[in-house]
Amino acid sequence: MKDAMPAVCIDRADFDSVIKALAGDGYNVVGPVLREGAIIYDEISGVSDLPEGWGDEQEAGTYRTVKRNDKALFGHNSGQQAWKKFLYPSRERLWSAQGDNAEFKIEPNAETPPKYAFVGVHACDLRAIEIQDIVFMNPETADPRYGKRREGAFIVAVNCAQSAKTCFCAAMGTGPRAESGFDLSLTEIIEANAHYFVATVGSARGETLMQKIKSRPATDADLQAAATRTENAQKQQVRSLDREGVKELLFSSYSDAHWDKIAERCLSCANCTMVCPTCFCSKTEDTTDLSGNHADRWRLWDSCFTVDFSYIHGGSIRKQVASRYRQWMTHKLASWIDQFGTSGCVGCGRCITWCPVGIDITEEAKVFREEKMDPRLRGDDEVVKGTKQ
Amino acid sequence: MSVTKSAHKTAHEAQCACHAAEAPDPLAPEPFRVVEVKQEIEGCNTLIVEPETDEAKKLCMYAPGQFHMIYAFGQGEVPISISGDPAHSNRLVFTIMGVGPVSDALTRLKEGDKVGLRGPFGNHWPVEKAAGRDVLLVAGGLGLAPLRPAIYSILAKRDLFSRVMLLYGTRKAESILFQDQLAEWNKHMEMNVSVTVDTADEHWGGHVGLVTELIKETNFSPSRTIAMICGPEVMMRFSAGALLERGMKANQVYVSMERNMKCAVGLCGRCQYGPYFMCKDGPIFSFDQVEHLYKVREV
Ligand SMILES: Cc1cc2nc3c(=O)[nH]c(=O)nc-3n(C[C@H](O)[C@H](O)[C@H](O)COP(=O)(O)OP(=O)(O)OC[C@H]3O[C@@H](n4cnc5c(N)ncnc54)[C@H](O)[C@@H]3O)c2cc1C
Ligand code: SF4
Numbered sequence: 047m048k049d050a051m052p053a054v055c056i057d058r059a060d061f062d063s064v065i066k067a068l069a070g071d072g073y074n075v076v077g078p079v080l081r082e083g084a085i086i087y088d089e090i091s092g093v094s095d096l097p098e099g100w101g102d103e104q105e106a107g108t109y110r111t112v113k114r115n116d117k118a119l120f121g122h123n124s125g126q127q128a129w130k131k132f133l134y135p136s137r138e139r140l141w142s143a144q145g146d147n148a149e150f151k152i153e154p155n156a157e158t159p160p161k162y163a164f165v166g167v168h169a170c171d172l173r174a175i176e177i178q179d180i181v182f183m184n185p186e187t188a189d190p191r192y193g194k195r196r197e198g199a200f201i202v203a204v205n206c207a208q209s210a211k212t213c214f215c216a217a218m219g220t221g222p223r224a225e226s227g228f229d230l231s232l233t234e235i236i237e238a239n240a241h242y243f244v245a246t247v248g249s250a251r252g253e254t255l256m257q258k259i260k261s262r263p264a265t266d267a268d269l270q271a272a273a274t275r276t277e278n279a280q281k282q283q284v285r286s287l288d289r290e291g292v293k294e295l296l297f298s299s300y301s302d303a304h305w306d307k308i309a310e311r312c313l314s315c316a317n318c319t320m321v322c323p324t325c326f327c328s329k330t331e332d333t334t335d336l337s338g339n340h341a342d343r344w345r346l347w348d349s350c351f352t353v354d355f356s357y358i359h360g361g362s363i364r365k366q367v368a369s370r371y372r373q374w375m376t377h378k379l380a381s382w383i384d385q386f387g388t389s390g391c392v393g394c395g396r397c398i399t400w401c402p403v404g405i406d407i408t409e410e411a412k413v414f415r416e417e418k419m420d421p422r423l424r425g426d427d428e429v430v431k432g433t434k435q
Numbered sequence: 436m437s438v439t440k441s442a443h444k445t446a447h448e449a450q451c452a453c454h455a456a457e458a459p460d461p462l463a464p465e466p467f468r469v470v471e472v473k474q475e476i477e478g479c480n481t482l483i484v485e486p487e488t489d490e491a492k493k494l495c496m497y498a499p500g501q502f503h504m505i506y507a508f509g510q511g512e513v514p515i516s517i518s519g520d521p522a523h524s525n526r527l528v529f530t531i532m533g534v535g536p537v538s539d540a541l542t543r544l545k546e547g548d549k550v551g552l553r554g555p556f557g558n559h560w561p562v563e564k565a566a567g568r569d570v571l572l573v574a575g576g577l578g579l580a581p582l583r584p585a586i587y588s589i590l591a592k593r594d595l596f597s598r599v600m601l602l603y604g605t606r607k608a609e610s611i612l613f614q615d616q617l618a619e620w621n622k623h624m625e626m627n628v629s630v631t632v633d634t635a636d637e638h639w640g641g642h643v644g645l646v647t648e649l650i651k652e653t654n655f656s657p658s659r660t661i662a663m664i665c666g667p668e669v670m671m672r673f674s675a676g677a678l679l680e681r682g683m684k685a686n687q688v689y690v691s692m693e694r695n696m697k698c699a700v701g702l703c704g705r706c707q708y709g710p711y712f713m714c715k716d717g718p719i720f721s722f723d724q725v726e727h728l729y730k731v732r733e734v
């Protein structure tokens with residue numbers, strides 16, 4: 047489908063019609079909004095809901111929204127929320143049961159899944175959605191709840207024109223330009239006397255939508271302007287992560303003393319896992335009403351940083367914070383590759399920004415690498431095979 | 436082999452929107468009826484359950500070592516290994532120790548009560564691989580239950596195997612599972628059964644000590660043996676160590692592991708062990724797959 051329709055330009059003045067057309071097609075349109083000093087994702091009914099003229103400044107442990115000197119609608123970077131809160135809600139009823147011990151019936155959750163249109167999905171987050179697709183839509187064990195929400199979702203990607211100091215999507219190979227996986231992708235262009243979007247259609251749905259939108263063909267100059275924007279975003283990235291051999295690096299670092307060093311700072315607060323767009327771990331909760339005859343089974347986001355996460359009768363497996371951080375980082379950058387054929391990190395930088403003590407996955411990865419390269423610093427190297435066999 | 440409900444679905448059926456509506460829910464239990472409850476030891480019951488629907492019937496085909504998720508109404512769902520004879524394809528048998536809210540609720544169930552089941556999940560004991568060789572089964576405590584389906588399968592085709600030995604250790608004489616069966620198996624010389632207890636009073640006439648001592652005393656030829664170990668993790672570590680010391684190779688030794696688990700289909704992320712998901716890649720591992728992880732604390 048991609049490239050079936052040449053790129054077009056939508057003027058800023060006509061952009062509201064994109065949101066309205068999606069709403070008109072029955073979509074529950076969500077996009078970035080400024081709320082209590084942060085840019086989060088919520089329902090939008092028109093362009094006026096978007097955080098016009100707002101950007102953000104981020105560093106390890108720091109997030110601040112700032113006024114931009116232009117009227118960009120998508121002039122922000124990753125906020126603390128990811129789209130997973132829509133596709134994979136933080137609390138969800140799996141099914142209900144009616145009856146008692148002697149006789150009960152399981153009733154599936156009959157709620158109709160919402161039909162979402164996501165407006166403003168960054169390339170890193172698009173990849174994060176695809177990674178959660180691999181987890182939740184594996185044919186053998188597909189979760190129908192996730193599947194139904196995902197199938198229906200319309201995705202309007204936005205190619206980043208700037209990066210936060212915490213971004214490292216270029217190093218992870220996920221951005222800043224979205225290459226596929228969207229229905230429509232946009233690059234916002236703001237010039238002295240022009241404000242418009244270069245739009246690329248990525249699906250039949252996207253093409254149908256565009257028929258309702260006023261647009262003009264994109265010229266070479268428009269395409270060049272769009273390319274320059276994403277190139278600039280890439281150039282602004284100050285963090286990076288060397289992906290080469292990182293799996294082997296971490297699998298051979300299980301007994302490294304550096305985990306204890308990280309644990310001296312880590313509060314085990316679980317923020318990093320909550321904000322991460324690919325983290326998918328969950329717990330379940332069983333509740334009954336007062337009569338005791340109606341039971342619900344719920345699924346809730348959980349984190350490998352909690353003590354309960356690894357509890358088995360007799361105590362938790364990962365009692366120490368060092369073991370929990372090791373589990374998280376090793377899963378993200380190493381075991382994920384064996385389990386799902388891809389890294390579990392897309393380089394969105396959220397875990398760096400939202401860590402209250404500013405622990406930085408890119409810095410920690412560097413430490414392990416430097417230790418391995420310096421024989422004097424090398425830790426216990428006995429554990430070298432982590433790969434599934 | 437891992438038998439899941441949707442194993443026969445094509446990728447197209449599972450991924451295409453036109454089939455999404457009918458896609459089976461891997462998290463929804465099927466109805467089973469408790470037809471028999473037998474107290475094995477204090478706090479531990481064996482439940483025999485039968486399927487209530489045709490869909491539920493499909494859950495009764497399994498391989499030794501696999502497990503189900505059992506739902507007790509309103510209480511929750513926990514992983515429990517199958518302890519019955521795989522030849523009986525119309526019922527399932529579980530041996531459950533009450534250690535907390537859900538397992539307690541399961542041990543309180545009476546004949547006629549209902550449970551919800553999902554499964555069977557996980558991989559299985561290497562019974563086929565053991566054909567033509569000596570088989571050494573090493574059980575600790577409740578770990579005998581997940582090994583019992585392997586014992587049934589082996590004894591059903593006893594001629595295929597050379598010597599079959601069971602080394603079984605429990606804390607005390609009162610916690611020995613399946614006592615009558617142990618005697619029966621031993622009597623007919625189908626399987627050499629050696630039992631040891633950690634501590635005993637004067638009424639105990641048998642071996643006292645750890646199961647690792649039995650490993651040292653047992654006569655088997657390391658090069659032509661397959662060992663299957665099930666019990667607490669420390670017991671498995673020391674047993675595997677003792678077997679390697681006797682000259683067995685790590686790929687001849689199998690262990691069955693336990694981790695916190697909520698979904699059993701790789702969605703909850705909790706049962707990870709290094710690169711593995713216990714529910715899909717395990718619970719049974721050949722020791723060469725996990726030996727390096729056994730050396731690390733708190734993986
Ligand atoms: C593959 C597998 C096979 C098992 N087979 C058997 C069996 O045949 N018989 C038997 O009695 N027990 C078996 N267990 C252990 C059994 O699942 C736990 O005893 C049970 O989950 C305890 O739950 P609870 O809610 O009663 O108690 P709690 O101790 O309060 O547990 C709370 C929660 O933690 C988790 N949890 C606690 N202990 C374990 C554990 N050992 N393994 C996994 N999750 C745990 C469960 O999610 C549980 O709901 C098996 C476990 C696994 C992983
Ligand atoms: S690990 Fe951190 S940078 Fe990587 S995807 Fe998760 S939140 Fe983003």
Ligand code: SF4
Nearest residue numbers: 312313315316318401
């Ligand atoms: S790394 Fe930071 S965000 Fe993650 S648990 Fe530790 S303190 Fe919290």
